[in-house]
Amino acid sequence: QQKVQQSPESLTVSEGAMASLNCTFSDGTSNNFRWYRQHSAKGLEVLVSIFSDGEKEEGRFTAHLNRANLHVSLHIREPQPSDSAVYLCAVSMSYNQGKLIFGQGTKLSIKP
């Protein structure tokens, strides 16, 4: 069964510095990867979706996927205090009826 692990568990970064979050998965046939953000008491907001190896940028958010290494990362450029939230990595397969397997999340805090 697919396992998705995120690191670090929590991360504190100064405003303006790059924030980097990691996600590893166990099934190399996975082909859909998304990063979500969850502010407390709010729903999940999708940040970046990536389906092939390489890089995908959405505004200040960039995802890097390396399926050979079973690794997908999220980099946040010039983070602001409003980016403080829990970031969730989600992995699925195209045949799997929208069933997402989530990592346990990284709690990101941005210091002013």
Add this chain to the structure above:
Amino acid sequence: ETAVFQTPNYHVTQVGNEVSFNCKQTLGHDTMYWYKQDSKKLLKIMFSYNNKQLIVNETVPRRFSPQSSDKAHLNLRIKSVEPEDSAVYLCASSLTGGGNERLFFGHGTKLSVL
């Protein structure tokens, strides 16, 4: 902008009671889901419905039952709640249920079982 609406936002109840959560999506999607998020923020799928038909039913206790009147609504009923049912329940929808599709999530219903 929210297009998946869940009620209530919070619910506090006692062990053994029955609870029911509602979810409605206004996106015209065919597929809806229920996910459970535990105290450690881990999200796991419980059910998915496509056009009122059950598609995915993960291993959840039988006291959980989804109910769909039409493709825009997917409710969740829990008969005789247990302490371990305390969690946030998130409803989501996607266009057809294909694995490439983005899921749109509601804000969640937080259940506390005393």
